[in-house]
Amino acid sequence: MRRKGLRGLLTFLVLSIGAFVAVLAVGYKPLLGLDLQGGVSVVLQPSEDVPTDQLDQAIDIIRSRVDALGVAEPDISRQGDTILVQLPGVENQTRALDLVGQTAELRFRPVCGVLPATDAVDAGATTTTTAPAGGTTNTTAPTTDSSATDTTESGLAPAVGLGTGESAGAVQADPTTSTAPPTTAPPTTDTPTATTVPATGEPSADCTAPPTDVNRNGITRRVDDNAEDPVILPEVDPDCDIDPADPTACWVARYWLGPTALKGDALSDASATFPNNQWVVNPIFKSGADGIDAFNEVAALCNTASPSCPTTQLAIVLDGVVISAPQINEPSFQRDQIQISGSFDEGSAKDLALVLRYGALPIELEPQQTQTVSATLGTDALHAGLVAGLIGLAIATVLMIAYYRLLGVLAIVSLLSGAMMLWTIIAYLGETRGLALTLAGVTGIIVSIGVSLDSNVVYYEHLKEDVANGRTLRSSVERSFSNAFSTIVKADMASIIGAAILYFLTVGAVRGFAFYLGLAALLDLVAFYFLLKPMVALLVTSRRFGAHPSWFGIPERSAAADGAGGPIVGLDDAGEDVP
Amino acid sequence: MSGIARLYRGDNDYDFRKLWRIALPLSAVLVVISVVSLFTRGLNLGIDFEGGGVWEVPSQDFSIGDARDAMGSVGEADAKITTLTNSSGDQIVRIQAGAESVTRSGEITETLADAAGVQPDEISVSTVGPSWGDNITDKAVRALVMFFVIMAIYIALTLEWRMAVGALVAVAHDIVISVGVYSLFQLEVTPATVVAFLTILGFSLYDTIVVFDKVKENQARVGLANRTTYTGLMNLSLNQTLMRSVNTTVVTVVPVLSILLIGAVLLGAVTLEEFGFALLIGLVSGAYSSIVVASSLVAALKEREPRNRQLRERLERSYDGAVPVTGIRHATPAAMRPAATAAASVGGSPASSSGASRGPGVDRPAGGTAIPPRPRKKKRR
Numbered sequence: 001m002r003r004k005g006l007r008g009l010l011t012f013l014v015l016s017i018g019a020f021v022a023v024l025a026v027g028y029k030p031l032l033g034l035d036l037q038g039g040v041s042v043v044l045q046p047s048e049d050v051p052t053d054q055l056d057q058a059i060d061i062i063r064s065r066v067d068a069l070g071v072a073e074p075d076i077s078r079q080g081d082t083i084l085v086q087l088p089g090v091e092n093q094t095r096a097l098d099l100v101g102q103t104a105e106l107r108f109r110p111v112c113g114v115l116p117a118t119d120a121v122d123a124g125a126t127t128t129t130t131a132p133a134g135g136t137t138n139t140t141a142p143t144t145d146s147s148a149t150d151t152t153e154s155g156l157a158p159a160v161g162l163g164t165g166e167s168a169g170a171v172q173a174d175p176t177t178s179t180a181p182p183t184t185a186p187p188t189t190d191t192p193t194a195t196t197v198p199a200t201g202e203p204s205a206d207c208t209a210p211p212t213d214v215n216r217n218g219i220t221r222r223v224d225d226n227a228e229d230p231v232i233l234p235e236v237d238p239d240c241d242i243d244p245a246d247p248t249a250c251w252v253a254r255y256w257l258g259p260t261a262l263k264g265d266a267l268s269d270a271s272a273t274f275p276n277n278q279w280v281v282n283p284i285f286k287s288g289a290d291g292i293d294a295f296n297e298v299a300a301l302c303n304t305a306s307p308s309c310p311t312t313q314l315a316i317v318l319d320g321v322v323i324s325a326p327q328i329n330e331p332s333f334q335r336d337q338i339q340i341s342g343s344f345d346e347g348s349a350k351d352l353a354l355v356l357r358y359g360a361l362p363i364e365l366e367p368q369q370t371q372t373v374s375a376t377l378g379t380d381a382l383h384a385g386l387v388a389g390l391i392g393l394a395i396a397t398v399l400m401i402a403y404y405r406l407l408g409v410l411a412i413v414s415l416l417s418g419a420m421m422l423w424t425i426i427a428y429l430g431e432t433r434g435l436a437l438t439l440a441g442v443t444g445i446i447v448s449i450g451v452s453l454d455s456n457v458v459y460y461e462h463l464k465e466d467v468a469n470g471r472t473l474r475s476s477v478e479r480s481f482s483n484a485f486s487t488i489v490k491a492d493m494a495s496i497i498g499a500a501i502l503y504f505l506t507v508g509a510v511r512g513f514a515f516y517l518g519l520a521a522l523l524d525l526v527a528f529y530f531l532l533k534p535m536v537a538l539l540v541t542s543r544r545f546g547a548h549p550s551w552f553g554i555p556e557r558s559a560a561a562d563g564a565g566g567p568i569v570g571l572d573d574a575g576e577d578v579p
Numbered sequence: 580m581s582g583i584a585r586l587y588r589g590d591n592d593y594d595f596r597k598l599w600r601i602a603l604p605l606s607a608v609l610v611v612i613s614v615v616s617l618f619t620r621g622l623n624l625g626i627d628f629e630g631g632g633v634w635e636v637p638s639q640d641f642s643i644g645d646a647r648d649a650m651g652s653v654g655e656a657d658a659k660i661t662t663l664t665n666s667s668g669d670q671i672v673r674i675q676a677g678a679e680s681v682t683r684s685g686e687i688t689e690t691l692a693d694a695a696g697v698q699p700d701e702i703s704v705s706t707v708g709p710s711w712g713d714n715i716t717d718k719a720v721r722a723l724v725m726f727f728v729i730m731a732i733y734i735a736l737t738l739e740w741r742m743a744v745g746a747l748v749a750v751a752h753d754i755v756i757s758v759g760v761y762s763l764f765q766l767e768v769t770p771a772t773v774v775a776f777l778t779i780l781g782f783s784l785y786d787t788i789v790v791f792d793k794v795k796e797n798q799a800r801v802g803l804a805n806r807t808t809y810t811g812l813m814n815l816s817l818n819q820t821l822m823r824s825v826n827t828t829v830v831t832v833v834p835v836l837s838i839l840l841i842g843a844v845l846l847g848a849v850t851l852e853e854f855g856f857a858l859l860i861g862l863v864s865g866a867y868s869s870i871v872v873a874s875s876l877v878a879a880l881k882e883r884e885p886r887n888r889q890l891r892e893r894l895e896r897s898y899d900g901a902v903p904v905t906g907i908r909h910a911t912p913a914a915m916r917p918a919a920t921a922a923a924s925v926g927g928s929p930a931s932s933s934g935a936s937r938g939p940g941v942d943r944p945a946g947g948t949a950i951p952p953r954p955r956k957k958k959r960r
Contacts (some may be wrong), residue, residue: 041704066615384851388841392834440774443854450831461823487792491785498781505722513774
């Protein structure tokens with residue numbers, strides 16, 4: 001038994017220390033939750049019940065957006081029917097939250113007119129007929145009519161052209177110039193139907209007059225931003241820090257937009273490429289009536305500057321903001337041969353591609369709980385938790401050793417090995433699964449010190465009792481172990497079941513806590529069986545220690561008892577007579 | 580020998596029925612106070628349940644008055660404002676506002692940053708929508724119900740159903756009293772508190788299972804079960820596990836106290852304080868309820884079993900009605916012992932005379948608790 005125990009002990013030590021060293025060697029570290037290192041956390045919940053696959057799809061989209069932010073260790077996970085987004089270490093917290101929370105649909109709207117960013121509404125109304133205004137840029141060469149005052153402000157409006165072959169520059173504004181007067185009927189040859197937009201003759205009702213129901217900044221109110229209504233929406237300089245008191249300071253222009261022609265779900269993909277030394281964006285539409293056909297329908301209208309799209313521009317609108325308003329330079333497109341060009345740099349091209357690709361979440365999400373923790377507060381909390389844990393551990397160690405002597409030392413050894421395994425697992429999961437250690441988790445681990453020591457206490461008390469009942473220390477070891485182990489398995493199983501219930505049925509902090517508590521209970525069982533049992537057995541059966549029960553915190557027999565011979569006999573020949 | 584020394588040597592032999600007689604009414608009173616307080620005073624729910632926002636502004640020269648002025652300028656004059664001190668001695672102003680502040684959290688952050696002269700990113704902000712709390716509460720309640728059902732099944736399978744009843748009543752007792760403390764003193768309930776309450780479930784259960792498993796073990800001991808009532812058996816098991824309960828509670832409470840005193844009071848980590856206090860209440864309550872509530876209830880339930888009732892009646896006949904529940908601590912029948920040590924160890928039982936090596940008879944003060952003789956007629960070796 002002794003040799004077998006020794007072998008098991010050694011195997012266990014080699015495995016656990018090996019894993020620990022391996023984790024250290026590859027540089028895995030526990031991933032700190034954002035309450036320990038600072039960052040942003042937001043819990044998003046769908047506004048209505050949605051199937052799981054849609055939720056998962058939304059998670060993928062949010063993850064892509066977050067990846068684009070360059071967050072080091074984002075954690076986006078589904079918890080029940082909510083989505084938890086954690087962005088540790090994020091610096092610009094407001095922007096991150098905005099980006100993640102953006103749940104609105106991507107909409108394509110024909111541009112009726114471009115208004116100056118800050119002018120009053122009626123002023124805007126008068127300029128609407130000067131159609132293409134700043135919509136055309138210096139790169140979109142054939143800008144002939146740039147009479148409007150805001151040309152300089154909207155310098156980014158690109159153009160949509162055919163991305164085929166050698167179409168250099170791609171901004172073939174070509175014959176269909178942007179100045180085309182809104183008189184001729186659009187060549188609706190390729191468009192299957194023109195039901196949604198009045199195609200011929202008199203001007204479309206949608207571009208006759210701009211909506212007058214606007215807020216004090218001259219844009220359509222959020223609640224009135226319906227897909228089927230004409231609206232006035234701003235374009236915002238992406239590099240500008242928005243001042244909540246005066247958001248208009250960051251506006252590049254306001255756009256008077258017609259009803260939504262098609263939505264983001266018409267797109268299947270989009271990418272930013274760099275042909276001919278110029279960054280362009282290539283959206284790819286889905287085929288069929290809900291994809292490229294719908295796009296071509298509106299493209300034909302815009303290309304000919306029909307009354308419903310007099311500026312020839314088609315705005316890409318996300319969440320009430322015009323992201324881009326390229327000119328449509330062809331009447332009809334192949335679904336995968338479209339190119340948006342303009343004065344893009346790498347960043348803006350990729351951003352636009354990202355919006356096109358992931359602009360629309362399949363569901364509407366509402367932020368339920370947001371939390372931002374500054375880095376200093378997080379570090380403080382971590383320090384407080386660590387200091388408290390270490391002091392608690394130190395006092396518990398002193399108590400255990402004072403009470404159980406050598407057995408107490410073994411208990412601490414077993415606890416430390418448990419801690420080592422815990423570190424290994426936390427570091428591994430943090431590195432590979434992105435499982436973060438939160439303050440709740442730290443607390444769970446501190447509390448589990450008590451749980452781990454308890455199993456030792458249960459064992460040692462069994463041992464003491466058996467010895468008190470007259471058994472030898474040696475013969476007590478096995479018996480006490482099996483009794484204690486059965487108790488500990490029952491109790492630990494209760495802990496593990498409880499932790500599992502909490503883990504699967506709750507959200508947020510409770511989950512993290514439950515995970516570490518359950519893990520600690522499991523490791524307690526493992527350390528108890530593979531480490532503590534053989535260690536105690538070895539120590540007790542050893543010649544040097546076995547003869548001194550008091551070294552184990554087990555009361556020495558009284559002199560009378562010793563005189564009577566009694567159980568001490570069994571201890572004198574410890575290590576020899578018991579196989 | 581002092582009580583502590585006897586405890587250390589495993590010779591304690593208290594009559595827990597005396598404790599039950601005092602503690603059970605006390606528990607009943609505490610539960611009633613808790614329930615009444617819960618219904619009259621309710622709970623002081625944090626923003627995670629009510630909805631609202633918390634801003635923590637790190638600034639040395641930002642006073643509560645300044646904060647109140649700043650909040651007043653955005654129409655949140657009735658915000659709760661407190662100051663904390665972090666580990667490096669810096670002051671943090673903590674501002675808590677109601678659910679209507681959530682939609683304007685950006686504006687409020689800017690205002691506070693301006694007023695305190697710090698960057699907006701230095702301010703920690705938490706906001707919670709009003710419906711989130713219901714969500715959390717629903718989930719916690721569902722988890723609680725599941726916990727009770729599954730634990731009842733688990734304990735009924737591994738131990739027995741009466742023990743499941745006892746254990747879960749004790750757990751319920753702990754939760755009611757812990758929540759009662761929070762209600763009575765109007766302490767703020769946060770998600771961290773809820774986590775701590777849920778941990779209490781586990782701990783309370785853990786303690787109780789250890790005691791009950793000991794009862795099961797003692798029941799299986801040949802001879803013992805026939806010499807004492809179930810209450811006696813329970814009393815013996817409680818005595819045997821008392822030292823474990825004390826030690827475990829101490830080594831568990833020490834780290835928690837450390838969290839509370841060092842982490843929260845000295846280092847000013849609010850979350851740690853929330854965890855620590857609820858855990859402390861729960862741990863103490865859990866240790867207490869497994870000794871008082873769970874065990875007395877199971878003893879009462881078991882005494883109603885026909886088999887145990889008959890045993891009790893028989894024992895009462897032989898003891899003239901007063902069945903001792905103590906004094907059986909080390910009276911393990913000789914048949915249980917390994918041959919080598921049997922003679923030396925029967926100790927307290929008058930039937931075995933040879934050893935007298937060790938046992939209650941030797942260590943206990945003369946004239947100590949009564950040692951029940953075995954029922955002679957049933958004696959079998």
